[in-house]
């Protein structure tokens with residue numbers, strides 16, 4: 001999302017007020033040294049929502065950043081977000097500072113249809129880093145509704161995180177994308193997933209995404225089974 005002058009962001013919030021909802025922070029918790037779980041509450045009635053949709057927050061006068069809600073419940077008005085506190089931008093600072101009783105405007109959920117749950121596949125496999133954990137939780141829950149299989153491989157600083165979140169996928173170290181390929185090959189070989197019946201959701205670090213998408217194709221996965229969206233790219237601000 002491009003930076004805009006403060007006066008313009010203020011004007012947008014006034015002119016497009018139907019696109020914003022007030023939400024408040026009800027709980028915060030660091031589930032690891034760099035992942036913060038924040039629970040929000042607000043009026044979510046009438047909002048369009050599907051797993052994989054993102055919301056945005058104005059993280060300072062000039063910038064908005066995208067985040068993925070999970071446990072999004074229009075009836076109770078609650079949802080949660082897992083923020084990666086990477087320490088390199090205003091979004092990360094904003095999330096780090098969030099505290100109970102904070103109130104803010106949220107840009108309502110929206111998303112690419114191509115990146116939501118694909119119920120024609122029996123196996124659902126998420127690949128990404130800390131930024132995709134919320135997405136993974138939503139897709140896991142959705143797969144559960146159909147009694148479909150969910151799995152994934154996550155590149156993470158802290159390898160206990162998937163277990164803490166009850167995601168139970170595999171984990172690999174950061175910046176070693178060939179290990180992601182190896183894990184996918186193992187999961188195919190061991191019958192954890194069936195290559196031709198799997199939707200692969202690839203997200204997070206754009207550089208890893210490009211590598212993994214190419215590798216999946218080399219493994220014979222069809223393009224229309226791969227749903228990819230970069231959540232951040234080194235050196236770029238606020239995708």
Ligand SMILES: Cc1cc2nc3c(=O)[nH]c(=O)nc-3n(C[C@H](O)[C@H](O)[C@H](O)COP(=O)(O)OP(=O)(O)OC[C@H]3O[C@@H](n4cnc5c(N)ncnc54)[C@H](O)[C@@H]3O)c2cc1C
Pocket residue numbers: 054059065066067068069081082083084085086088089090091092093130131132134135230231232233234235236237238239
């Ligand atoms: C649809 C969508 C959904 C998203 N959902 C989530 C989510 O649920 N949780 C979440 O934490 N993030 C999520 N992201 C990613 C998040 O919006 C970006 O990481 C964003 O860049 C963070 O803003 P920032 O101001 O902290 O850093 P920016 O100012 O945008 O970036 C500054 C620099 O920091 C580096 N950087 C940015 N993000 C990261 C990162 N995660 N790890 C390491 N280095 C980074 C890059 O080199 C970048 O040039 C999502 C993004 C999209 C597009």
